[in-house]
Structure formats: structure tokens, C-alpha cells
Amino acid sequence: MAFQIVLNVFIAFIWVLLQNSFTFGDFVIGYVIGFGVLYLLQKILPFEFYFRRLKAVFALLWLFTKELFIANIDMVKIVLSPSFKHKPGIIAVPTNLTKKWEISLISCLISLTPGTLVMDYSLDSKYIYIHNIDIESRKAMIEDIQNKFEKAILEVRK
Amino acid sequence: MFTIVVDIALIAMAVSLVLCTYRVIAGPTVPDRIVALDAFGLNMVGFVGLLMISLDTAAFSEVILMIAILAFLGSVALAKYWERGLVIDRNPD
Amino acid sequence: MIEILISILIIIGIFFSLLGSIGLVRLPDIYARIHAATKSATLGIAFLVFATFLHFWIVEAEFIGKILLAILFVFLTAPVGAQIMSRSAHRTGVPLWNKSTHDDLKESYDKKKAE
Known part of the structure; x- marks a missing residue:
């Protein structure tokens, strides 16, 4: 590549x-x-074309931009509502990613998406500790992280 | 028309900077103040950008870059110092 | 025409910047404030700086790459800064808001201390 x-x-x-x-x-x-x-010339050249990987990177960037806008619309609702009714909390989220750059990439993505903020990692980096602004939606959030972001990052690595 | 929009935007950014300053002064704990200083630096970047449009000069482009870098480094160094009492350490966690 | 587009970008930018600052003042504890300060302020600044870039590129015909570099830099550093600040706050014992329900991180620290 x-x-x-x-x-x-x-x-x-x-x-x-x-x-x-x-x-x-x-x-x-x-x-x-x-x-x-x-x-x-990709048929003739003896190596795999890097277009597929590039496409995965762009898919990741697009996902990130979309989530960033959703996050900010959520912030509008939270900040401008007359009273703060949510129940914040810190949750440990298991992750399947192993390499260091993947974990730092996913934590950057998580930090800029709706209602979540990465705070720390466990020592064996199997868990990411995430501060969530509304703990009622924790199941949906964990599913979101594992299905959307991890899939997109694994697509880049492949 | 356009200059009026830029002027109003400058006033709004000034208000935003004042709000950050309020949190720097009032914040009950030191990390609160660090967060507020970080947000202050970010807002400064936008303020200088608007000032560039208002004054019609490209001379401040380095200023934007420098403020962005210094705000990040400053808040990270302060947070590290508050956490451990030193800024650079070899221990990864 | 292009001035209207730049004006719209500026208005969106100041809206999000102000939102971040208002959140910084209004929200109840430091972690919620970090949410407001990183997400909204980052997007607002990106809009404002991009409007500046467009103004100089199209109106003044001056391509300033440094401004685009500043946007990239802000996007790269905002989540890292947020993580380090929230971690230092939690490790130095800044309490969560009293209506927070769950704290897995504290449990993990307690476990580590007990070992």
C-alpha cells in the first residue's frame, strides 16, 4: 500500500x-x-489496489461528520432546556479492538459523538470508561459503539 | 450588510468569552477552571478569525494556528500537573 | 451571493460557540461541562474558521492553507484534551453531580487499591 x-x-x-x-x-x-x-492498471499490477481501503477511510469520516452534527443537536436540547433532568454516569464499555492506534482512534470518535466522553482505559485495554450524559440510553449506546464505530475501524484495518 | 453581520458576530464571541471568564473565576474546583481556560482558547481562535475578516488582513493566520496549539498544550500541561504534580513523566498510566 | 453563504456559516458558528459557553456556565458538574465545551465549541470554531478561509479564498483570492491546518488541529486535539482533563478531574476526586447514578471507574480504582 x-x-x-x-x-x-x-x-x-x-x-x-x-x-x-x-x-x-x-x-x-x-x-x-x-x-x-x-x-x-489494477489488473496488471501485482499488488492489491488501495482504493478499497481508501473507501473505508472515507466511510469512517462520513460517519464521524454525521455523528458530530447529531451530537451538537443533542447538546442544543440539553443546554437550552429549562432544567437539567438527565442522569449522568460513568459506564465501562467492553471493546474488541486490540491495537493501540485503533483504541485511540475510537476514543477520539466517541468523545465527539452524542452524549459520550471517554475518560479512561482499563490496564489491559479491554474496557473503555465512558461518561454518558443520560444513563437511561446506555444499552443503545454500547450497541452503537460496537456496531457502528468498531465495524468501520475494522473495515479500515482489513 | 456583511460588515454588520461580522460586527454582531464579534460581539457574540465577546459575550461567549465573558461567559468562559465567569467560569474561570467562579469554578468551584481547579479542573473546572482548566476546562474553562481550554474553552476560552478555542473561542479566541474564532474571535481572531472574525477579526481577520473585519480588518481585511491575512496577517493573523499564524496567530490562529499558534493560539490553537498553545491552548491545547496549556490545558494538557495544567491538567497533568494538577493530576500528578509534574508535566512530563515516563509512566504511561 | 458568496457573502450570504459566509454570513450563514458565521451565524451557525457563533451559535455553537455561544452554546458551548452557555453550557459551560449552566451545566451542573464538570463532566457535563466538558461535554458542552468540547463538542459545541469545536464545531462552532470549525464553522467560524472555515468561513474566514472561504472569505479570503473567494473574496480576496488568497489561498491560506494555515487556516485549514488550524481546523484540522482543533479537531485532532479537542477529544484528547477532553479526555485528559476529565481523567485528571476524576483522579483528583472532583465529585460527580449528586443525581449521577453509576460510577464504574471509581469501582475499578477501588478494586486496584484493594489488590
């Missing part, structure tokens, strides 16, 4: 040299062209 990105950047660089003036926009166009070339 790293080799393919190097190849792609190389094609973009050649494209830039073919132009008379160098701009950032030319580089982006060259990168897109290199991407297209790699896409057309």
Missing part, C-alpha cells in the same frame, strides 16, 4: 513537471490522474 502511494505521488510529480508553472492545484490534478492510471 505504501508503495502504491509513492507511485501515485510520483505520477503527480511528473504531471507537475509537464506544466509550465507549479501550483498546488496542478499537484492535486496530477494525483487524481495517477489515481485513475492505477485504477485502470
Whole structure:
């Protein structure tokens, strides 16, 4: 995968040299062209194309943006309601992810999504301790985390 | 029209900064104050961005980046110090 | 035309920034305040700074990459900062709000101490 990105950047660089003036926009166009070339040649090249993985990354980013907006609409309801009636609490959530970068990525995602805030990890990093602003919905939240975020991250790793 | 919107936005951001300052002064515990200072730094970023539009100058773009970095580093260092009495330690948890 | 779009972005931005600050003042305990301060303020600042970027790019024809870098940086650091601040608050014994019902983290600390 790293080799393919190097190849792609190389094609973009050649494209830039073919132009008379160098701009950032030319580089982006060259990168897109290199991407297209790699896409057309993926049958011939001896390694797997990184497009599938890139698609998974974009799916993760899209999920994250959507959840961020939902989170903020929730915050509007919580902050502007006349009285604060929710029951906050801290819950331990089990996680199936093992690598360190995956756990830090999922905690960043959780922290910016509705009503949840990562506080700590257990020593063997099997549990994430999450502060939830409304403990009534804890079951839905645990399911959300395991089904949505873990699935999306595992898709990137595959 | 556009300048009026920017001016109103500047006033609103000033109000938001005042609210953060209230929490810095009133916060019952020290971590409350740390959180309020962090939010203050974030709001400063937006304030300087609006100021750039209002004054029509691109000279403050470094200021935005620096305030964002310093607010993050400052709040992390304060939180670490309050937790353990030192900022840099080798013990991972 | 483009000024209307930038105005809308600015208004959304200040709405979320103000929301974060109001939450910081109104909510009952520090953990709920961190919720308000990180989520709303981060999104609000992203909108405001992006409006600045668009203004300089389209109206003044000046592409300032540093501003986009600032948005990226704010998004990367906000959850990390929130986690460290909430952890330090919990470890130094700042109490949860008195209507909070559940505290698994405290139980795990107690278990570790007992061992």
C-alpha cells in the first residue's frame, strides 16, 4: 500500500513537471490522474489496489461528520432546556479492538459523538470508561459503539 | 450588510468569552477552571478569525494556528500537573 | 451571493460557540461541562474558521492553507484534551453531580487499591 502511494505521488510529480508553472492545484490534478492510471492498471499490477481501503477511510469520516452534527443537536436540547433532568454516569464499555492506534482512534470518535466522553482505559485495554450524559440510553449506546464505530475501524484495518 | 453581520458576530464571541471568564473565576474546583481556560482558547481562535475578516488582513493566520496549539498544550500541561504534580513523566498510566 | 453563504456559516458558528459557553456556565458538574465545551465549541470554531478561509479564498483570492491546518488541529486535539482533563478531574476526586447514578471507574480504582 505504501508503495502504491509513492507511485501515485510520483505520477503527480511528473504531471507537475509537464506544466509550465507549479501550483498546488496542478499537484492535486496530477494525483487524481495517477489515481485513475492505477485504477485502470489494477489488473496488471501485482499488488492489491488501495482504493478499497481508501473507501473505508472515507466511510469512517462520513460517519464521524454525521455523528458530530447529531451530537451538537443533542447538546442544543440539553443546554437550552429549562432544567437539567438527565442522569449522568460513568459506564465501562467492553471493546474488541486490540491495537493501540485503533483504541485511540475510537476514543477520539466517541468523545465527539452524542452524549459520550471517554475518560479512561482499563490496564489491559479491554474496557473503555465512558461518561454518558443520560444513563437511561446506555444499552443503545454500547450497541452503537460496537456496531457502528468498531465495524468501520475494522473495515479500515482489513 | 456583511460588515454588520461580522460586527454582531464579534460581539457574540465577546459575550461567549465573558461567559468562559465567569467560569474561570467562579469554578468551584481547579479542573473546572482548566476546562474553562481550554474553552476560552478555542473561542479566541474564532474571535481572531472574525477579526481577520473585519480588518481585511491575512496577517493573523499564524496567530490562529499558534493560539490553537498553545491552548491545547496549556490545558494538557495544567491538567497533568494538577493530576500528578509534574508535566512530563515516563509512566504511561 | 458568496457573502450570504459566509454570513450563514458565521451565524451557525457563533451559535455553537455561544452554546458551548452557555453550557459551560449552566451545566451542573464538570463532566457535563466538558461535554458542552468540547463538542459545541469545536464545531462552532470549525464553522467560524472555515468561513474566514472561504472569505479570503473567494473574496480576496488568497489561498491560506494555515487556516485549514488550524481546523484540522482543533479537531485532532479537542477529544484528547477532553479526555485528559476529565481523567485528571476524576483522579483528583472532583465529585460527580449528586443525581449521577453509576460510577464504574471509581469501582475499578477501588478494586486496584484493594489488590
